[in-house]
Amino acid sequence: MIHGFDNEKYLRIQSEHIGERIARFGNKLYLELGGKLFDDYHASRVLPGFQPDSKLRMLSKLADRAEIVIVISALDIEKNKVRNDLGITYDMDVLRLREEFIKKGFMVSSVVVTHYNGQCSADAYRERLERMGIKTYIHYTIDGYPTNVDLIDSDDGFGRNDYVETTRPLVIVTAPGPGSGKMAVCLSQLYNENKRGIRAGYAKFETFPVWSLPLKHPVNIAYEAATADLNDVNMIDPFHLEAYGKTAINYNRDIEIFPVLNALFEGIYGENPYKSPTDMGVNMVGFCIEDDEVCCEASKNEIILRYFTALNQFAQGTCSESEVNKIALLFKQAKIDVSYRKPIMAARERAEQSGLPASAIELADGTLITAGSSELLGPSAALILNAIKYLAGIDHAVKLIPQDMIEPIQYTKINYLSSRNPRLHTDEVLVALSVLSTSDEKCRSALAKLPELRGCQVHSTVMLGEVDRKIFKKLGVGLTCDPAKKVKN
Numbered sequence: 001m002i003h004g005f006d007n008e009k010y011l012r013i014q015s016e017h018i019g020e021r022i023a024r025f026g027n028k029l030y031l032e033l034g035g036k037l038f039d040d041y042h043a044s045r046v047l048p049g050f051q052p053d054s055k056l057r058m059l060s061k062l063a064d065r066a067e068i069v070i071v072i073s074a075l076d077i078e079k080n081k082v083r084n085d086l087g088i089t090y091d092m093d094v095l096r097l098r099e100e101f102i103k104k105g106f107m108v109s110s111v112v113v114t115h116y117n118g119q120c121s122a123d124a125y126r127e128r129l130e131r132m133g134i135k136t137y138i139h140y141t142i143d144g145y146p147t148n149v150d151l152i153d154s155d156d157g158f159g160r161n162d163y164v165e166t167t168r169p170l171v172i173v174t175a176p177g178p179g180s181g182k183m184a185v186c187l188s189q190l191y192n193e194n195k196r197g198i199r200a201g202y203a204k205f206e207t208f209p210v211w212s213l214p215l216k217h218p219v220n221i222a223y224e225a226a227t228a229d230l231n232d233v234n235m236i237d238p239f240h241l242e243a244y245g246k247t248a249i250n251y252n253r254d255i256e257i258f259p260v261l262n263a264l265f266e267g268i269y270g271e272n273p274y275k276s277p278t279d280m281g282v283n284m285v286g287f288c289i290e291d292d293e294v295c296c297e298a299s300k301n302e303i304i305l306r307y308f309t310a311l312n313q314f315a316q317g318t319c320s321e322s323e324v325n326k327i328a329l330l331f332k333q334a335k336i337d338v339s340y341r342k343p344i345m346a347a348r349e350r351a352e353q354s355g356l357p358a359s360a361i362e363l364a365d366g367t368l369i370t371a372g373s374s375e376l377l378g379p380s381a382a383l384i385l386n387a388i389k390y391l392a393g394i395d396h397a398v399k400l401i402p403q404d405m406i407e408p409i410q411y412t413k414i415n416y417l418s419s420r421n422p423r424l425h426t427d428e429v430l431v432a433l434s435v436l437s438t439s440d441e442k443c444r445s446a447l448a449k450l451p452e453l454r455g456c457q458v459h460s461t462v463m464l465g466e467v468d469r470k471i472f473k474k475l476g477v478g479l480t481c482d483p484a485k486k487v488k489n
Contacts, residue, residue: 003049004294025201034206066170074122093176114181137162158191212286218299225306240276308480315483343459391449
């Protein structure tokens, strides 16, 4: 993978800025953590070189002073919202996050269920957590949020919410995904801490949009594509422009909520220490981009990836047409269309020629490799074989897995496992290749090239099954699929 981002510089200067913010507010700081604390695959895709666990590595230095509060929206529980990158629901991800944080030495003090309005599913979830010994709190839906400042900043607004008990100076507020209500939890805590005579501060650790990049920079457009289901819109921060005469980029929800934050801080301290939503943040990502062209290209690919993900979800009935249309409109801002992603056109051309499903991969050197469906292999399995043979310098005509080895596997799939599709999947091909590698040098050489697929881009002319999707994900490959029905197994 060609890097466009200096991760070590990011760890250094980002930790310095967070340290300064903690010192500014003294003994109690609520740090809203936007995006993912780890598993931040979106950031690693649009900023090649960014490590998915960078935030965790940085904050682990403060683990003895910090505790984590995990937030989940009752609305997301109700609709079984899924993390697309992991394929699990938000309510399950809360438990996964909690376990991972604890393993890495963090204290996870509680879970807050937000946007609560009597949902039975939220009640059942909270009861489940309580049975597991996990402390939970409820924060209610507030009429007119975020514009009804008088109601929000009152005992009938934030004052109605459960007070989240915390014991450490730094409280990291995180969630499985965007729109969970993290900021509202922080602001509610400031209100309720003040009622108890405790002076607390607030800061926002949000990676995207990148305030120091232009509004229409592909990295920022990719953020809009990633949050199309929330209808987030990147905007020039008007408060920052007025206060400093400088352009900074933020997004609609932060700008809309700023008057609430302003009123809350004035009620607590007599004045707001922040002059703009951008001031609230500690994001230094934009200063760590070392190759803008690489990041722009990666971000454009991400926009197209998000578009096809939405197309697939729409075909399966799990997202709205408006979400698809919004991302399609972002193509114009990024000045691209689907042909920008070269594997798409290569796979479609191969499928048109053969009349069968096909796939294509663009390797790091720009080489395009294609594969079609055959009696023995599915197009994804064939593609991986073709790609690693090319990388290992093995002639395309060489059959790494002999037919007499594939046929018994197919017999087992059909006759013993009741599969309708005899073709081998990616995992089956890799297992077969691994077995052969003990005695075949070519198989060993080909397998050794698998890490070189990381960061490459793949397109399939049909929606892939879960097994193939997971293999590509584990290989670090960016995958898009046409919303055509997959072959039944």
